[in-house]
Structures are given as C-alpha cells and as structure tokens.
Amino acid sequence: MLTTSFLTIGYPRQVLASNLNLKLRSGEMVCLIGPNGAGKSTLLRTLAGMLSPLAGEVLLDGQNLHRLPPLELAKRLAIVLTTRVEAGNLSAWTLVSLGRHPYTDWLGRLTARDQAAIRHAMELAGCLSLAERPIHELSDGERQKVMIARALAQEPKVLLLDEPTAFLDLPRRVELFQLLRRLSRETGVAILLSTHDLDLALRLADRMWLFAMNGDLLTGLPEELALSGALERVFATEGVYFDHAIGAFRVHQPVRGPVSLHTDSEGVVAAWTWRALERLGFAVQNGDVRLHLHVEVLTGGRWRLFSSEGESEHTSLESLLAALSEF
Amino acid sequence: MSRSWLFPILLILLVLAFALSLALGSVRIPLDQVVRILLGGEGEKASWTTILFDFRLPKAITATLVGAALATAGLQMQTLFRNPLADPFILGISSGASLGVALVVLGIGVGGALTFVTGLSLFGNLTLALAASLGAGTVLGAVLLISQRVQNTLTLLVIGLMFGYLASAIVTLLIYFSQPERVQLFSLWASGSFGGVTWEQMRVFAPVALLGLFLGFVMIKPLNALLLGDDYARSLGLNVRRARFWIILSASLLAGVSTAFCGPIWFIGVAVPHVARSLLNTADHRLLLPACLLLGASFTLMADIIAQLPGSQRVLPLNVVMSLFGVPVILWIILRQRQLRQSFAA
Structure with missing residues (x-):
C-alpha cells in the first residue's frame, strides 16, 4: 500500500532520519510513537x-x-x-463535504454520489448525528470525529493522523483509538x-513504529518492541523505567528503604x-518475607503497620502513610 | 442551518434599490414613468429621458457593479488572510491607485493640463482613470509576483500593507508640496463618486468588473478549501499558490477598477461580508459570494441615493454617507449575531 524505500527525511540543514524502509499495509492501524522532536510530524x-x-x-x-x-x-x-481547525461558521456536514473537493466540479457542487459519500463517512466516524451542528459548538472529541469524517470523505486508501488525541480526555482517547481500529478493520484503510x-x-x-531521538526507527508488534527492550531504550530518561510486567512506565523516586506488604484478599486495595x-519512596516487596517494616492489608478498610x-x-491510607513517613 | 431562503429577498432588495436610485435625485421621476421610459416609451417630460439615460442609468449600473465588486473582493481577502479586518484594499491596491491619481493631479508638469478641470468632470476624466489603473496595476503586479515566492500567506499581507504605507507616504508628500486648489481636487476624487462613469467609459469599466466577478465565482471552491487553512487545502489537492494568485488577481481587478473609475470607496468591502455571514449563518462561499454580490450592490445603491439628498441640489461625499448611515446598521446586524469570534477564532 504505502511503502518507503531508503527514505531520508528532515530539512535542508537537519536530517532527522535516513534510509527508512517502511511498509504500511491496508486494514492495519500503526501507531507512530517517540519523544518530541524525534521527527514524527516530519x-x-x-x-x-x-x-x-x-x-x-x-x-x-x-x-x-511525490510525483x-x-x-x-x-x-x-x-x-x-494536529492543529485545531478554526474554519469559521460551518456546519459539521459542510465541513465534511469539503473532503469531496478532489471529486467535485469547478463550482464544488455535490452530486448524489458525493452526498452519499459524506453521509457514509460521517456514519463511519460516528458523527452523523452532529451533521447540522455548527463546528464551533462541538466539543474537542466531537470535532475530532468530524475531522476524521472529513478525511474519510476523500475516500482514501491511506489515512494519516498527527496526534489526533492531543486535546482529548482519557475516555475520549480510548474511544478515538477504538474508532480508528474499527475503521481499519471495516474499510480496509491503512491508518498511521x-x-x-x-x-x-x-x-x-497492530504494529508500532518507534522513533528514537538518534533517527532510528524500529518497527514491530507492540509486544515485540516491549520485550526486546526497544521501548525502554527510546524513552529511557533519568527517573523513568519501563516495567515489563505491566507494560507501562514507572516513575522512580528516591528509595527510603524496603517495606514488605502482606495481603490476604482484596487485590485492588493491595495494589x-x-x-x-512506592510514591512515598519505599521499595515495596511481597509480604511473604517479613521485613522490619511490614504492612498488612486487613479486611474492611484497615491496615496494620x-x-x-x-x-x-x-483506618485510612492517609494515616498509614503519615505513620510510615516517620521512618 | 444556513439560510439560503433569504436569496429571493436579497434579490428583491436589489431591484428595489436599483429602481429607487433611478427615480430619486434632484428631480423626482415617478416609478411608473421610469419603467415606461426604460421600455422605450415617452415620459411625461422629455427631459426625464435624458436624465434617465445619460445620468441615472449609468450611475446606477456603476454603483451596482462597484458594490458587488468591493463586497466580493472584501470577502475574498478576509478568507484568504483569515482576518476579519481585511478589505479589498489591504494589499495596497487603492493606495497604488491614489498614487497614480495624485501624480497626475498634484504632480508637476502633467497636472498643469488639469488645473481647469472642474469637480464634476473630474470623475469623467479618462486620464485619471488611466492613472489610477496604472497605479493599482503596478502594486497588483508587485504583489502577485511576491505571492508566487512567499510560502506564508501572512507574509504577503504584511508586504501588501507596507506597499500601502509607501504609496500613502508619497501621496502625503505630494499633497504637502502642492497648491491648495489641486489638493482640493484630489480630495474630491478621494471622497468617491459614481457619477463620472459615462457610457463611453462603461465599455471599459463594466467588462473589467464583470471579469473580476466571474473570476470570483470560479474561485469559490478554492476559497472554501482555504477555510481549513493552507495545509488542509493542499492535502485536498489544491495548488495553494495558484489559487492565491487567481484570488488576488480577481480581488485586485475588482478593487482596482472600482477605485480607478469612482475613487476609493471604503467600508463596503470590509462590512458587507460580515453582514452576509451574519444573515446567512454560514462560512460557505457558495452562498456567501452571491450574497455579498447582492448585498454589496444594494448597500451601495442606497448609500448613493442618500448622498444625492433627494429633492435637493446638494450632494454629500459618498464615503461620508457610507460611514454615517452604514456603520449603525451594520453594527446592529453584527452585534446581534455575536459570531465574529467564531468565524475568525484562528
């Protein structure tokens, strides 16, 4: 679908990455991640x-x-x-209809075929109910869906998105990721x-492209990149480390000392x-071996130190932490 | 929801304004007589035929075209530069025209032949129209040349403004060193009038204005694509540089030809697009551009009727009337809608 061969990107005086041989397949959702300034947008x-x-x-x-x-x-x-579009006073429908630009005649008149494509795009992006609303009244999440519908109205085989979740809160982010994943499955469009x-x-x-600051671009399944330590290397900075077990970054704090934590049940409270x-700076260990500082999680919202x-x-975490901070 | 059902009303408004501008003036001609004379019949008074055909008809046509031209050009500039204060003259077109006229009226040598030119025939003077066209055309050429070289539209705006300042400075300098009567002549030109375009000149004025308007219609689709900004417009397959060239050419033809024949007419170009946006409740140029055309023409015709002070022999400066009567009306329309910010939040 979309491939690059020995691609070098950057600006005349600054090469960001060179000899990239990438492949974006149809029906696949690829996430491009990497620190700021690595060259994702470029x-x-x-x-x-x-x-x-x-x-x-x-x-x-x-x-x-390019030809x-x-x-x-x-x-x-x-x-x-990624820039927030301020297109003036347009309804969501009219904004999406701009995506038909490559298909319409010199006056931009919409044929029945165009209307159907707009409707379909808005259905796919889950924003057909917003059609008559002016875009400046939409929330960031709704607006992003309309922008995706606008892109889909072009009936592309490849859809590129630059930080589409940047302005969204967590539930909206999850929703957007799921929407894009569903789009790639249902329409066969390749999404990056x-x-x-x-x-x-x-x-x-489905796949991740991992951009490092030195211009390396590693590709692979998310799990492979995590297991190989590539993720850790790219994001490694002072005080941050990648926890392989949970697949997320943890923040190091200066360690105060070891503490053992014992629990019988109630896994959530224990977690x-x-x-x-950890936040307080203790190196927490499983409570099978009792250390000289030891915490037991009891039933009914109680802790014993x-x-x-x-x-x-x-009877509260707060008082437990207050007592522990003495050590 | 956009209000496209307003179009018949706008059309009726224009027809009404056009008819009134034919009927009203220092001599009042009843509307039924106007229609009869226009259809080739005899009026009650023979003089009415002369007044209608030699004065009022060309003047009304001129006002219609200038209003349509400046409102359209203003809309184009506001969208191109994403700026609510942009007007047809933002790229220095009218300053160029002023400079051309100033050089002729105030300048040494050439101006000598014009000292006997009276106020009335000032606007009928083809030399002035030519000088203004040359001035406007020079600035236009420079701006178009630069527009092909700069990537950023905002840079272009600043360069256009600078051209304007430069031309104004030279005009001021010329005024400073000129005789009072010539300065008065120049300021008469600068206050604007539709009365000077004869049928002779209409043969130049109307085709150029219509060409500019036609180009405006051709550029509706690119203007809509540009609503999303240059990057999105490019991603939609638009050649932004080429589109910018044609949009500027269209707007400059409209602004230039209006200024050349009628003097610089302020206000219409910046205000009417806002009124059109408010009334139609949309930023879609497929609706906005025709609306600007109709509204601009109606506003201009009405301003001209008021400037004639119907029933009297006096005539007010057109630009004064525009502002005095236009500003309250337009402020009311825009404040009522409170959407200026939404339209230009970028």
Whole structure:
C-alpha cells in the first residue's frame, strides 16, 4: 500500500532520519510513537506529500507519491493534522463535504454520489448525528470525529493522523483509538497515527513504529518492541523505567528503604496500597518475607503497620502513610 | 442551518434599490414613468429621458457593479488572510491607485493640463482613470509576483500593507508640496463618486468588473478549501499558490477598477461580508459570494441615493454617507449575531 524505500527525511540543514524502509499495509492501524522532536510530524508530512524527502522515495500503490498529481493524491491519501481547525461558521456536514473537493466540479457542487459519500463517512466516524451542528459548538472529541469524517470523505486508501488525541480526555482517547481500529478493520484503510499515548498504542495498535531521538526507527508488534527492550531504550530518561510486567512506565523516586506488604484478599486495595508506598519512596516487596517494616492489608478498610516501635492499626491510607513517613 | 431562503429577498432588495436610485435625485421621476421610459416609451417630460439615460442609468449600473465588486473582493481577502479586518484594499491596491491619481493631479508638469478641470468632470476624466489603473496595476503586479515566492500567506499581507504605507507616504508628500486648489481636487476624487462613469467609459469599466466577478465565482471552491487553512487545502489537492494568485488577481481587478473609475470607496468591502455571514449563518462561499454580490450592490445603491439628498441640489461625499448611515446598521446586524469570534477564532 504505502511503502518507503531508503527514505531520508528532515530539512535542508537537519536530517532527522535516513534510509527508512517502511511498509504500511491496508486494514492495519500503526501507531507512530517517540519523544518530541524525534521527527514524527516530519515523517507524517513527508508521507502525506506535504514535505519533499531529502532522499529516497515514498511509494503509494507502487507509484512515487511525490510525483502524483495533487488531486490524484488527495483521492488516495487523507490527513488529519494536529492543529485545531478554526474554519469559521460551518456546519459539521459542510465541513465534511469539503473532503469531496478532489471529486467535485469547478463550482464544488455535490452530486448524489458525493452526498452519499459524506453521509457514509460521517456514519463511519460516528458523527452523523452532529451533521447540522455548527463546528464551533462541538466539543474537542466531537470535532475530532468530524475531522476524521472529513478525511474519510476523500475516500482514501491511506489515512494519516498527527496526534489526533492531543486535546482529548482519557475516555475520549480510548474511544478515538477504538474508532480508528474499527475503521481499519471495516474499510480496509491503512491508518498511521502519531501519538503520545503509549499505553493505548501498546494495547490497540497492530504494529508500532518507534522513533528514537538518534533517527532510528524500529518497527514491530507492540509486544515485540516491549520485550526486546526497544521501548525502554527510546524513552529511557533519568527517573523513568519501563516495567515489563505491566507494560507501562514507572516513575522512580528516591528509595527510603524496603517495606514488605502482606495481603490476604482484596487485590485492588493491595495494589493501590502498593502504589501509595512506592510514591512515598519505599521499595515495596511481597509480604511473604517479613521485613522490619511490614504492612498488612486487613479486611474492611484497615491496615496494620509493624515496625521496630511496635504495631499500630490505621483506618485510612492517609494515616498509614503519615505513620510510615516517620521512618 | 444556513439560510439560503433569504436569496429571493436579497434579490428583491436589489431591484428595489436599483429602481429607487433611478427615480430619486434632484428631480423626482415617478416609478411608473421610469419603467415606461426604460421600455422605450415617452415620459411625461422629455427631459426625464435624458436624465434617465445619460445620468441615472449609468450611475446606477456603476454603483451596482462597484458594490458587488468591493463586497466580493472584501470577502475574498478576509478568507484568504483569515482576518476579519481585511478589505479589498489591504494589499495596497487603492493606495497604488491614489498614487497614480495624485501624480497626475498634484504632480508637476502633467497636472498643469488639469488645473481647469472642474469637480464634476473630474470623475469623467479618462486620464485619471488611466492613472489610477496604472497605479493599482503596478502594486497588483508587485504583489502577485511576491505571492508566487512567499510560502506564508501572512507574509504577503504584511508586504501588501507596507506597499500601502509607501504609496500613502508619497501621496502625503505630494499633497504637502502642492497648491491648495489641486489638493482640493484630489480630495474630491478621494471622497468617491459614481457619477463620472459615462457610457463611453462603461465599455471599459463594466467588462473589467464583470471579469473580476466571474473570476470570483470560479474561485469559490478554492476559497472554501482555504477555510481549513493552507495545509488542509493542499492535502485536498489544491495548488495553494495558484489559487492565491487567481484570488488576488480577481480581488485586485475588482478593487482596482472600482477605485480607478469612482475613487476609493471604503467600508463596503470590509462590512458587507460580515453582514452576509451574519444573515446567512454560514462560512460557505457558495452562498456567501452571491450574497455579498447582492448585498454589496444594494448597500451601495442606497448609500448613493442618500448622498444625492433627494429633492435637493446638494450632494454629500459618498464615503461620508457610507460611514454615517452604514456603520449603525451594520453594527446592529453584527452585534446581534455575536459570531465574529467564531468565524475568525484562528
């Protein structure tokens, strides 16, 4: 579908990445992740034909994408940019109809075929009910769906999105990821999105492209990248480490000392107690081996603390932490 | 919801304004007589035929075209530059025209032949129209040339503004060193009038204005694509540079030809697009552009009727009437809608 061969991207005085050989398959959702400044946006804009490559080429259906006539390219590839669109007083329907630009006549008149395509795009993006609403009244999440519908109205084979979840709250992010995944499955469109939502990307992406600051681009299944330690290397900074067991980054704190945590049941309470102790800076260990600082999670929202100064019972996490902070 | 059902009303408004501008003036001609004379019949008074055909008809046609032209050009500039304060003259077109006229009226040598030109025939003077066209055309050429070189539309806006300042500075300098009567002549030109376009000149004025309007219609689709910004417009397959070229050419033809024949007419170009947006409740140029055309023409005709002070021999400066009577009306329409921010939140 979309492939690159020995692609070098960047700007005349700054090469961001070179010799990229990437492949984006139809029906696949790929997440592009990496630290800020690594070149995610530059790669997306180069793949979209908005920037010329410094070397190498981008192939769309085997044709050099940067040599395609603009209107032809617009029928095959659509992009959703990260900038918030302020298009004035337009209804969602009219905004989506702009996606038909490559297909309409010189006056931009919409045929029945265009109307059907707009309707279909809005259905796919789950925003048909917003059709008559002016876009400046929409929430960020609704607006993003309309922008995706606009891109779909171009009937592209490849859909590129630059940080589509940037302005959204967590439930809206999950919804958007699921929407994109469903789109790739249902329509066979190849989707590439850049994102900072590592957690969601790990869970929902078919494949990940991992951009490192040194210009390396690693590709693979999310799980492979996690297991190989690639994720950790890319994001490694002072005080952050990747927990392989839970597949997420943890934040190191200066360690105060070891504490053992014992629990009989109530896994949820134990898990959050574990986190609270970690946040306070303790190195938490499983409570099978009793250390000289030891916490037991009791039933009914109670905790017991054993220390060199005896034992005490606490009815809230707050009082437990207050007692522990003495050590 | 956009209100496209307003179009018949706008059309009726225009026809009404056009008819009134034919009927009213220093001499009042009843509407039924106007219609009869226009259809080739005899009027009650023979002089009415002369007044209608030699003065009022060309003037009404001129006002219609200028109103339509400036409102359309204003809309184009506001969308292109994503700026609610943009007007047809933002790229320095009228300053260029002013400079051309100033050079002729105030300048040394050439101006000598014009000292006997009276106020009335000032606007009928083809030399002035030519000088204004040359001035506007020079600025237009420079702006178009630069528009093909700069990537960013905002850069273009700043460059256009600078051209305007430069031309204004030279005009001010010329005024400073000129005789008072010539300055008065120039300020008469600068206050605007539709009365100077004769049938002779109409043969130049009307085709150029219509060409500009036609180009405007051709550029409706690109203008809509540009609503999303340059990047999205490109991703839709639009050649932004080429579109910008044609949009600027269209707007400049409209602004330039209006200024050349009628002097700089302010206000219409910046205000009417806002009124059209408010009334139609949309930013879609397929509706906005025709609406600007109709509204601009109606507003201009009405302003001209008021400027004539029907029944009297006096005539008010057109630009004064535009502002005095137009500002309250337009403020009311825009404030009532409170959507300026939504339309230009970028």
